[in-house]
Amino acid sequence: MHKDLESILVGEQELNDIVKTLAADIDRDYGDKDWLMVGVLKGSILFMADLMKAMENDFKIDFVVVSSYGSGTESTGRVNVLKDVSQSVEGMDILIVEDIIDSGNTLHFLVRYFYAKGASSVKIVTLFDKPDRRKVEIPVDYVGKVIPDEFIVGYGLDYDEKYRTLPYVGILKPEVYTE
Numbered sequence: 300m301h302k303d304l305e306s307i308l309v310g311e312q313e314l315n316d317i318v319k320t321l322a323a324d325i326d327r328d329y330g331d332k333d334w335l336m337v338g339v340l341k342g343s344i345l346f347m348a349d350l351m352k353a354m355e356n357d358f359k360i361d362f363v364v365v366s367s368y369g370s371g372t373e374s375t376g377r378v379n380v381l382k383d384v385s386q387s388v389e390g391m392d393i394l395i396v397e398d399i400i401d402s403g404n405t406l407h408f409l410v411r412y413f414y415a416k417g418a419s420s421v422k423i424v425t426l427f428d429k430p431d432r433r434k435v436e437i438p439v440d441y442v443g444k445v446i447p448d449e450f451i452v453g454y455g456l457d458y459d460e461k462y463r464t465l466p467y468v469g470i471l472k473p474e475v476y477t478e
């Protein structure tokens with residue numbers, strides 16, 4: 300385990316099981332139609348890669364980069380699109396892939412953003428959900444695991460751009476972000 304972690308919250312085997320379950324659910328619901336999976340960079344990178352590999356059906360992929368956090372652990376509430384999708388989403392069914400939902404600000408913004416660009420449907424899959432922290436109510440279609448109000452890192456999730464490459468998810472020691 301990484302020295303900055305208090306404990307491991309979700310190990311590699313459990314991550315694998317979660318991803319397989321989500322992949323089967325999404326495969327079943329989307330079937331063979333032409334649709335677009337949009338990953339929210341950078342946090343969703345490992346989750347999305349594993350999810351895609353676990354799915355039977357073919358679909359298109361794209362990415363957005365948004366910012367709202369700076370280097371802290373609290374959402375600022377403002378969301379900016381730093382990199383947009385690179386194709387028209389007019390008439391497309393979109394599934395947004397997110398690492399974690401916290402305040403809900405990012406996804407609340409993105410869902411409206413894609414509808415405003417003409418998408419015909421916009422759904423959400425998130426690996427983790429911290430419902431205790433929600434500030435904006437937002438319907439989430441697929442949730443990997445509900446977690447307590449702790450700041451977690453690994454498997455794509457970062458603190459100040461660190462720990463994304465860990466193959467498991469752990470709880471960061473509070474002294475790492477309070478000192």
Ligand code: IMP
Pocket residue numbers: 339342367368374397398399400401402403404405406449450451452456457458
């Ligand atoms: P929201 O807009 O407050 O829902 O925040 C969503 C974004 O905040 C996620 O995409 C993450 O990048 C980041 N985030 C929220 N909680 C955590 C956490 O526990 N660890 C790492 N990143 C987090």
Ligand code: MG
Pocket residue numbers: 339340341342343398399
């Ligand atoms: Mg993120």
